[in-house]
Amino acid sequence: MTEQKSLFSDEITRSGNGINLSVKLGKIKLDNPVIACSGTFGCGVEYNNFYNTAVLGAVTTKSYSLEPMEGNPPPRIYETAAGVLNSIGLQNDGIDAFIKKHLPGAEKLGIKIILSIFGQDLREFDKIAYRILKIEDIREKITAVELNLSCPNIKKGGMAFSAVPGEVREIVGSVVNILNIPVIAKLSPNQDNIIEAAAAAREGGAQAVSIINTVVGMAVDIKTFRPGLGNILGGLSGPAIKPIALAKVYSLAREKILPVIGMGGIFNWEDALEFLVAGAGAVGIGTVNFIQYDAGKRIIEGLRNYLESRKIYDINEVIGRIRT
Numbered sequence: 001m002t003e004q005k006s007l008f009s010d011e012i013t014r015s016g017n018g019i020n021l022s023v024k025l026g027k028i029k030l031d032n033p034v035i036a037c038s039g040t041f042g043c044g045v046e047y048n049n050f051y052n053t054a055v056l057g058a059v060t061t062k063s064y065s066l067e068p069m070e071g072n073p074p075p076r077i078y079e080t081a082a083g084v085l086n087s088i089g090l091q092n093d094g095i096d097a098f099i100k101k102h103l104p105g106a107e108k109l110g111i112k113i114i115l116s117i118f119g120q121d122l123r124e125f126d127k128i129a130y131r132i133l134k135i136e137d138i139r140e141k142i143t144a145v146e147l148n149l150s151c152p153n154i155k156k157g158g159m160a161f162s163a164v165p166g167e168v169r170e171i172v173g174s175v176v177n178i179l180n181i182p183v184i185a186k187l188s189p190n191q192d193n194i195i196e197a198a199a200a201a202r203e204g205g206a207q208a209v210s211i212i213n214t215v216v217g218m219a220v221d222i223k224t225f226r227p228g229l230g231n232i233l234g235g236l237s238g239p240a241i242k243p244i245a246l247a248k249v250y251s252l253a254r255e256k257i258l259p260v261i262g263m264g265g266i267f268n269w270e271d272a273l274e275f276l277v278a279g280a281g282a283v284g285i286g287t288v289n290f291i292q293y294d295a296g297k298r299i300i301e302g303l304r305n306y307l308e309s310r311k312i313y314d315i316n317e318v319i320g321r322i323r324t
């Protein structure tokens with residue numbers, strides 16, 4: 001096919017003299033497709049000690065709730081053979097602390113912020129959205145709002161919001177109506193309905209979906225016969241979940257419902273490229289930040305060098321170009 005040929009030829013559109021790394025996901029424009037994942041990078045301020053985190057396409061914040069939350073009992077992190085189990089329990093200091101304390105710090109450094117939020121029910125999502133709406137010059141300060149729909153719906157027996165497409169449509173639709181900035185729906189891999197949930201997010205007016213959140217997992221300490229995590233069950237992330245994430249990204253991207261931000265076990269530029277080729281319009285890096293503090297910068301450089309060596313002048317040329 002001619003489309004495939006152009007990948008390795010010189011006939012690709014050049015963008016200026018350099019390599020174009022910028023991507024568009026609906027109304028969301030990013031200078032490059034590498035995003036720090038929610039809950040693994042703060043707001044990017046502390047990591048700025050290791051590299052200029054403003055070079056990232058965006059930083060997705062820790063998920064914020066209406067009121068501060070203490071999270072789950074310890075231990076909350078457990079290392080496994082090829083990944084990490086966590087049961088942080090959505091600990092955070094609340095949306096007001098984000099607005100007053102964390103956002104100004106990130107703004108000063110020029111970090112592009114995707115603000116992640118979650119509520120215990122629809123009303124709480126709305127209440128948080130109204131607080132966000134009060135931020136002055138909001139469109140300059142926040143690239144998008146990501147709804148963490150993998151969190152439990154307390155009013156409905158603790159099942160994840162993303163398990164029920166009707167809930168996804170309602171929450172996304174309501175927040176989109178309140179806010180005048182793009183909304184991303186973050187979905188859970190723990191139900192087999194990502195396509196229906198993504199379709200519901202589109203109906204609600206989302207610009208993109210983020211997949212995947214962590215995969216439910218558990219560990220047992222055979223010395224004490226106790227679970228490895230205080231909360232017993234937790235979420236698995238890191239290299240162990242990469243094939244699962246890739247399969248979900250590929251299966252959803254080919255449906256062309258919404259642009260997909262793909263994440264799960266990306267540790268280097270080669271992993272990131274796999275996700276892009278499988279159809280992700282951008283990628284998230286999470287667990288790797290705990291191991292290699294400057295992973296974001298390295299992955300952006302790695303992608304740029306790869307494209308240059310292949311004479312591909314626009315990253316969009318590789319997105320979704322899986323040969324099946």
Ligand SMILES: Cc1cc2nc3c(=O)[nH]c(=O)nc-3n(C[C@H](O)[C@H](O)[C@H](O)COP(=O)(O)O)c2cc1C
Nearest residue numbers: 037038039063086148212213237238264265286287
């Ligand atoms: C310690 C930790 C905390 C996390 N907290 C959140 C969170 O607050 N909100 C959210 O949407 N995802 C959260 N995640 C999930 C990540 O954003 C990401 O979806 C997942 O870890 C898969 O990517 P990775 O394998 O690159 O880490 C968290 C993950 C980890 C490891």
